[in-house]
Amino acid sequence: MRDNGTSGDVQATVSDFRLDDYEVTVGRFRRFIAGYADHTPAPGSGRNPNNALDPGWEASWSDSLPADEAELIRNVQVCDERFATYASDDATLPMNCITWFEAYAFCIWDGGRLPTDAETNYAAAGGSEQRQFPWSEPPDRTDIDASYATFLPEAAAPLPVGSKSPLGDGRWGQADLSGNEWEWCQDWYRSYPARCINCANLTDYSIRVIRGGSFYSDQESLYTSSRLYHAPNQADFGVGVRCARAP
Numbered sequence: 001m002r003d004n005g006t007s008g009d010v011q012a013t014v015s016d017f018r019l020d021d022y023e024v025t026v027g028r029f030r031r032f033i034a035g036y037a038d039h040t041p042a043p044g045s046g047r048n049p050n051n052a053l054d055p056g057w058e059a060s061w062s063d064s065l066p067a068d069e070a071e072l073i074r075n076v077q078v079c080d081e082r083f084a085t086y087a088s089d090d091a092t093l094p095m096n097c098i099t100w101f102e103a104y105a106f107c108i109w110d111g112g113r114l115p116t117d118a119e120t121n122y123a124a125a126g127g128s129e130q131r132q133f134p135w136s137e138p139p140d141r142t143d144i145d146a147s148y149a150t151f152l153p154e155a156a157a158p159l160p161v162g163s164k165s166p167l168g169d170g171r172w173g174q175a176d177l178s179g180n181e182w183e184w185c186q187d188w189y190r191s192y193p194a195r196c197i198n199c200a201n202l203t204d205y206s207i208r209v210i211r212g213g214s215f216y217s218d219q220e221s222l223y224t225s226s227r228l229y230h231a232p233n234q235a236d237f238g239v240g241v242r243c244a245r246a247p
Contacts, residue, residue: 002121002192003225004130010192012118012199015050016247019115019123021174022161023181023240024106027091029076029098032106036069039109046108048116048186049246050198057108064101064233072102075235083157083216083237092160094181094240100208100232103184103241112243116200117187117209117227119244124178124212125224126171132223134170134177144219149179151222155215174242178212178222181240182230185209189229207231214238 002010032039040062047056066072076086079097086097098106104114115123124134131139135148146154148168162175170177188205201209207229213221216238220226230239 001130002118003227004125004132004223006225007192009194011195012122012192013197014116014119014122015198017050017115017119018245018247019119019172019174020112020242020245023094023176023183023242024103024110025091025161026085026088026093026095028110029086029095029106030091032109033069033072036066036072039105040065041105041108046104046113048113048198048200048244051116051200053202054186054200055202056113057104061101061104064099065105066102079235080237085158090160092162094158094161094176096158096181096237096240097235098239098241099235100184100230102235104186107241107243110243112245114184114186115242115244116198117185117211118196118199120183120185120211120242121224121227123170123172123174129171130224131171132225134174134224135168144222149213149222150176150215151179151213152216152218155179158215176212178224179217180215181212182210182214182217182228182236182238183212184230184239184241185211189227210239 041057085093187201
């Protein structure tokens, strides 16, 4: 049940997939930037093999990517001088200040794709366990403090990925599914279909789904039943990405 049933009778079924244990780090993104001119996704790449309706990367989206390496570096550093992580000496910080297009292009280059809204929700909620938080055992347990996740009021900035492991890990071992950085999802932010199998909302709209909350979020945003939205061409210091892959 999406959002633990708080959004109504909106069941989703997902086929097997893998989801990275960690949010994309500064170090991983720096390797993507090196040789960036050769990393423009090919049309059709990055599609979800479980969704026959997913066209993958669209050629027109390449116009929304920075023209060259210098522009990309400039963009990820000027997003917010207080919290942008790219210029940090710590390569294990989560990469933030990236647009939906840059996040998608990175995951394709890294051999993966963007996870769907349903897949991200599934991982955080522990699938059919419907956990309130990724670490909730039993599922209705609502214990939360700074030992589980990076969020307000204790957090002053993003922390290295996995800083709250293993206490804050989800059912299948992913860290930071709640807190640290919101994570881009493939879907446009629209109402859920009543029920679906391996679906994603691919009908053009103006905002994309983000999930998980960030270091700059309060507790309410960290519930697995919470989702938010962001314009795909706007970078934010509170938004990063985690890649999905074939099983």
